[in-house]
Amino acid sequence: xxxxxxxxxxxxxxxxxxxxxxxxxxxxxxxxxxxxxxxxxxxxxxxxxxxxxxxxxxxxxxxxxxxxxxxxxxxxxxxxxxxxxxxxxxxxxxxxxxxxxxxxxxxxxxxxxxxxxxxxxxxxxxxxxxxxxxxxxxxxxxxxxxxxxxxxxxxxxxxxxxxxxxxxxxxxxxxxxxxxxxxxxxxxxxxxxxxxxxxxxxxxxxxxxxxxxxxxxxxxxxxxxxxxxxxxxxxxxxxxxxxxxxxxxxxxxxxxxxxxxxxxxxxxxxxxxxxxxxxxxxxxxxxxxxxxxxxxxxxxxxxxxxxxxxxxxxxxxxxxxxxxxxxxxxxxxxxxxxxxxxxxxxxxxxxxxxxxxxxxxxxxxxxx
Numbered sequence: 001x002x003x004x005x006x007x008x009x010x011x012x013x014x015x016x017x018x019x020x021x022x023x024x025x026x027x028x029x030x031x032x033x034x035x036x037x038x039x040x041x042x043x044x045x046x047x048x049x050x051x052x053x054x055x056x057x058x059x060x061x062x063x064x065x066x067x068x069x070x071x072x073x074x075x076x077x078x079x080x081x082x083x084x085x086x087x088x089x090x091x092x093x094x095x096x097x098x099x100x101x102x103x104x105x106x107x108x109x110x111x112x113x114x115x116x117x118x119x120x121x122x123x124x125x126x127x128x129x130x131x132x133x134x135x136x137x138x139x140x141x142x143x144x145x146x147x148x149x150x151x152x153x154x155x156x157x158x159x160x161x162x163x164x165x166x167x168x169x170x171x172x173x174x175x176x177x178x179x180x181x182x183x184x185x186x187x188x189x190x191x192x193x194x195x196x197x198x199x200x201x202x203x204x205x206x207x208x209x210x211x212x213x214x215x216x217x218x219x220x221x222x223x224x225x226x227x228x229x230x231x232x233x234x235x236x237x238x239x240x241x242x243x244x245x246x247x248x249x250x251x252x253x254x255x256x257x258x259x260x261x262x263x264x265x266x267x268x269x270x271x272x273x274x275x276x277x278x279x280x281x282x283x284x285x286x287x288x289x290x291x292x293x294x295x296x297x298x299x300x301x302x303x304x305x306x307x308x309x310x311x312x313x314x315x316x317x318x319x320x321x322x323x324x325x326x327x328x329x330x331x332x333x334x335x336x337x338x339x340x341x342x343x344x345x346x347x348x349x350x351x352x353x354x355x356x357x358x359x360x361x362x363x364x365x366x367x368x
Contacts, residue, residue, distance in 0.1 A: 026060055027053040028083070028090050035082045038075055044124045045248055045339065045353065047075070051083055051092065056248045056290035056337075056368055061092050064247060074121035074245065123245050124288060129272055130341050130351055133263070136205030138184055138236065139344040144201050149173045149181060149235030152217065161228035165221070168209065170235055173218035177237035179211040181220065184234045185227075190347055192278050193258040193362060199278055199346040206233060246288030248339060250367055253284045255291060257365045260347075268358035272351065275338065277365050280346045289340040291350065292368040293359050299327035335359055337368060 032051045048055035058064075075081070080095040138145075149172035154162050162168055173181065184203035191198055207225035211218055222229060257279035262269055269275065279285050306326055336355035340348050352359055 026057045026090055029053050032083060034084075035080050038077050038079045038081065038122060040077045040120075042077070042122050043126060044075070044122055044245065047081060047122070048248060051081070051090075054368065056250050059247050059249045061090055062247075063091075076121055121245055124248060125339055125341070125351060125353070130274070133274055133342060133349055136182060136184075137187075138182075138203040138205070139190060139200040139347055140203065141200065141345065142198075144186065145184065145203065145234045145236065147172070148184075149218075151183070151229065151231055151233045151235065153231060161230055162222060163225045163228055164207070164223065166229075167212070168220050168222060168229065169217050170209075170220055171217055173211060173214060173220070173235065174237075175211075175214045180238040181209050181211065181235040182238050183207050183209060183222075183225075183229055184236060185230075186234075190260070190276070193260050199260075199280075200344060203234070208238060209235070246286075248288055248290050251284050251289050251291065253367075255279055255283060255285070255365065255367050257283070257291075259293070259359065259361050259363050259365060262361055268360055269352060270355045270358060271336075271353060273359070275350055275352065275359070275361075277338075277340075277348050277350060278346070279365070280344050280348045282345050285340055285343055285348050287341060287343060289348075290368055291338050291340065291365040292334055293336040293338060293352070293355070294332040294364040294366060295335050295357065295360070296332055296364065297330035299329050302326040302328050332364065333357070335363065338365065 029050065029052055036047065036050055038047065044058065045055055048058040052058065052061065075094065076096075082093045082095060084091055084093065149170050151168050151170050153169040155167040155169070170181075183206040185206055187202040187204045189198045190200045190202050204227075206227045206229055207222060209220035209222045211220050213219040220235075257277050259275045260278045261276040263274040263276075266273075277285075277291070302325075304326075308324060308326070335357040336359055337353045338350035339353055340350045342349040350365075
């Protein structure tokens with residue numbers, strides 16, 4: 001046997017031994033059902049929590065690979081999720097509701113369903129909680145939106161600000177990008193928690209406009225405005241809205257980040273709050289990544305007798321002896337989980353789930 005063949009055989013053995021170890025620590029939820037019929041309003045996260053103590057272990061139980069996580073199966077109301085055991089390890093299977101001649105049990109893998117109603121598929125998390133943030137706000141690199149469309153005038157030249165129902169003139173509008181465009185204004189740089197590093201440049205979403213006439217100078221009607229619109233604001237093609245049905249999963253590698261901002265001006269956050277973290281695609285984060293939130297705890301005084309050697313302090317002609325106080329380090333406390341739903345290069349947006357204590361800006365985010 002050649003050296004290459006021996007290495008391949010050794011690698012196969014290691015993989016075979018490692019696969020069951022990975023699944024052995026998957027814990028089934030208390031009172032997990034043997035089966036569950038999916039209903040409208042369910043989410044992948046809720047269904048996962050019915051069967052597993054750790055919902056982000058969903059891909060492990062289904063044995064999904066990374067590509068399947070990014071382009072997952074679709075589960076629909078009426079489908080039945082079943083729990084059984086293979087070699088003592090929990091496994092899930094899916095029975096399609098309404099299959100010809102009854103239900104069809106299938107192995108979970110990327111599939112195509114003969115329907116144009118994929119929006120009926122069960123999403124990862126409630127879409128209403130994150131819908132305003134799916135395509136906005138916007139974070140760019142240092143170059144900003146230099147090649148974006150730009151508002152150059154309004155139909156009423158004497159007015160300074162515009163809003164819903166007003167017509168505007170813009171340049172840089174490409175007909176190939178479609179007729180709906182989002183309006184943005186620069187906010188400023190996004191910095192790391194300690195302010196030492198710039199992670200991106202944020203643009204605030206102001207509204208949207210629909211093109212009435214394409215040209216070197218295009219005419220748009222503002223059909224939705226959150227704030228006033230002014231000359232110089234930038235225009236970006238509206239992305240296609242897609243259902244967030246990525247399987248919840250742990251990151252592919254260790255993560256050590258911080259919460260750097262909250263979407264609302266609050267000091268404490270709980271379930272359903274939207275936060276910004278200082279980790280993104282460059283750190284292995286993708287849509288569906290689940291991270292644990294940890295709160296740092298200040299050291300506490302050590303009540304035990306202090307036998308350390310006293311320290312001598314001299315001040316002019318006086319000499320003082322004292323013992324330095326001793327403190328005990330307290331482990332960080334886990335306070336919740338978050339689900340990442342929008343990712344940029346160095347930052348990402350996430351929604352808080354399953355919080356046990358208030359979450360604050362500055363808290364740590366790590367692999368669960």
